[in-house]
Amino acid sequence: MGEYSKALSSYEKSLEIRKIALPLNHPDFAQSYNNIGVVYSHMGEYSKVLSSYERSLEIDKIALPPNHPSFTTSYNNIGKVYDNMGEYSKAFSSYERSLEIGKIALPPNHPDFAQSYNNIASVYDEMGEYSKALSSYERSLEILKIALPPNHPSLATSYNNIASVYDNMGEYSKALSSYERSLEIRKIALPPNHPDLATSYNNIASIYDNMGEYSKALSSLERSLEIFKIALPPNHPDLATSYNNIGKVYDNMGEYSKALSSLERSLEIRKIALPPNHPDLATSYNNIAMVYYNMSEYSKALSSLERSLEILKIALPPNHPSLATSYNNIGMVYHNMGEYSKALSSYERSLEIGKIALPPNHPDLATSYNNIAMVYYNMSEYSKALSSYEKSLEILKIALPPNHPSLATSYNNIGGVYYNMGEYSKALSSYERSLEIRKIALPPNHPDLATSYNNIAMVYDNMGEYSKALSSYERSLEIFKIALPPNHPLLATSYNNIAMVYSHMGEYSKALSSLERSLEIFKIALPPNHPSLATSYNNIGMVYYNMSEYSKALSSLERSVEIRKIALPPNHPDLATSYNNIGMVYDKMGEYSKALSLSERSLEISKIALPSSHPDLATSYNNI
Template sequence: MDEYSKALSSYERSLEIRKIALPPNHPDLATSYNNIGIVYDNMGEYSKALSSYQRSLEIRKIALPVNHSDLATSYNNIGMVYDNMDEYSKALSSLERSLEIRKIALPLNHPDLGTSYNNIGVVYSHLGEYSKALSSYERSLEIRKIAFPLNHPLLATSYNNIGMVYDNMGEYSKALSSLERSLEIRKIALPLNHPDLATSYNNIASVYSHMGEYSKALSSYERSLEIRKIALSPNHPDLATSYNNIGMVYDNMGEYSKALSSLERSLEIQKIALPLNHPLLATSFNNIGMVYDNMGEYSKALSSLERSLEIRKIALPVNHSDLATSYNNIGMVYHNMGEYSKALSSLERSLEIRKIALAPNRPDFATSYNNIGMVYSHMGEYSKALSSLERSLEIFKTALPPNHALWATSYNNVASVYYHMGEYSKALSLLERSLEIRKIALPPNHPLLATSYNNIGMVYANMGGYSKALSFYERSLEILRKSVPSSHPYLVCVKKNIENLRNKF
């Protein structure tokens, strides 16, 4: 935080001097406003950043030719702030205006054109329009291959971004291939402990985490942290990111005390490094809350999640998607507490925000409908539950590639409603479909495969098919023993299912 205040102080002092020394619309004044905007942007104070960038643009419009490249820079910066604010149509409009100017002002394969395509890709990625994101990122990469040497760091950035889109699409082998190519370039182009190498290891770890390969994820996250400890100041926000990500892996592994320890370390750093109401502090409180939820400590979970929501209300626009995330997570805690009316209220508020903030077929919509459906299921309102869950599945089918792991989750959850309705044949059919997808989409020992085998076992057990049930339970247990610690709550649950079933023989 001190570094940002020092930077602001210097830039504002520079601006004061330039206001006295220069004419009112001199380009150097625009540079000052632009630099002040960059600092506010990094502080997460997006409205202030936007104001400074727009003042810079006003001056440049007066002082410079209509297609000057500095105007393109202004439109680019404004677009990226709108992206951070979840105002994606405004973001795209500004970024496309920047690209138009650069096409006129610059040679065909100028690096700044690569930047424009890259940033447009960023917005499409946030919109969940992954094919458009890929197209923009690949166009950026083409330009960079012409404009730069073979192992230039910006090529690594392109491969990194392409890899992260494939990760979001659930195409993990393609994601790893791109991210490892990015890492190879960075190893050649950059010093041994450069922060961008830490970013590569971090993103590779993220893919392994989504694949359920938690030991590999931890190893990569810890390598990333090691580099950041050497390369960065002790309270740099990126160190907080590393501790956060390590904490989330431990959460997925069911090692909740380790998860809390890492997440609390992350929060400590953020409190020192960032303004009091920075969005990243909200993320930390959110993640701590979700660990407490998994531990069954619901009052602590609600306290952390409500603190996260308070910060987001201050830091972000009124319909930002992160607010929807907060309401969603609070709703799920109430759901776990059995307070279904409160759960529905929060989940419906989340859905309202997502309808305003996001494109119609964004996967987050499907998540909202899914969670609302699960609450109705536990309330015994099965027709409403099925309606919501089937809506969720439709959106996932539109938004995501065939055989994405989230399709499997939807089939699983629809099956759970039929299971509670006693319609075991329908439940079984859907669970088998879910399992087929997971076998295609996930590594062979992913915990979600264990979930599928366990759930199929439960259906067979209720149908009286005890030997089949036992076979599926044992397959579930076999996977969990390879993928999670022996103390993991789900592994304990499956063991109990096997024990209960054996008592029936």
């Protein structure tokens, strides 16, 4: 931040001198305002950037002929500001004006044309119009190939941008190929520790991360960080980006303490390097919140997300897509806290902004419909959930290639609704469609494939086809063992699910063995009062219940409820489940007053937490 203030001070001093020494509309004034705008751009103060660039343009309009090449740069710069502000139609208009002037003022394959096509492509990319983005980026690349030497750094940038579109389209092998071509050129064209090389390694890492190849992602990110440490001052924003990205990979690996450490280092640098309300600070708070969310530390997650939202409200226009993302993430936390009305409210606010800011078939709108559906799903309002999931799927079919991973997620979620509605053949069909896409789109040991096998197994389990269920769960576990660290929570979930099949088969000793393995992993991977530990103790308790070992059942179920009291809001549905299960044990032990009291407590919570027609309410009344 200090360096930007110094730069601003110098540019403003220069402007003051020019005001004294030069005529009012001298071209040098335009340069001064432009330079001041560049500094404000680095500081994320977009309204000031816009004001400076527009003042520069006004002067150029007086001082220069109407189609002077400088106008192409001016309109491009203004377009970039609108792009950063999420005002895509204004950005598009400015970029096209730049291109029109360039066509008159410049030779047909001038590099500035490439820049115009590049910028137009970036807007299409932001709008989710990936085929148009790709077309414009490829036009930009064609011009650069004619205008520049074969290993010019601008060609590397072009391949980099094409890769980013393939990444958004879920075409990871094409993205990787383009990023690697970009890196090859940069290795030839630039010194060995140039920051652009670090950027290349960072981008390659992002693909490996999306492919679930976390060790490769980390390796590339660490190479990127090494270069940045040599090339840049210790508190440069690009170092913060490196630590941020390393933190996100650790988060995906379930190594939450390492993730937090990296993300907090990123935040420290950004606090030093950037103004207090820069959007990148909001990103840091958001990413830290997501780690707390994954750790089920919801109050901490909510606090960080609200800090992020405060910054974005100051830094960005009221309908910027980043605000929609912020409300979406807040909704996710409320959702997991069982506060469904608050979750729904946040998701709907996110959707409202998205509808204003984005084209009607943008993938982010599909995400909003998907998340709204998840709330209805948890409220057992399955017809509403199905309707929202199908709306999400319709958008994704228009916006994305036919085998994009997001389509697989959509079919998976629809399968989940059918599963809970007891429509197992429809659930199986949706889960298998999801699996087909994932087999095409993802590497053979990607965690999402394991999720697909897990969900197919759930259906077979409920259909009483236990051998098929066991086979699918074991396939899921094999993939997780390859893809994830040995104590990742998803491995614990796999062991838990295998145990449930053994329990249904009446093989209680095998069920207990798997549940204890699951619990061991959760104890290593998660905080001591994480809800997943409560689930483990609950499931162990229910196996003992089925074995008629009531004192052991009671011990485990009471441990479960203790954790849930700490980890969850007082009226969370899982607490109702706990009280119900403990009540069932007391009933078998002949302690009917205790059983009745607990069943009534379960019912009270369910009445508050769930819709009036939820199946769990029927269970509660039945038990009473």
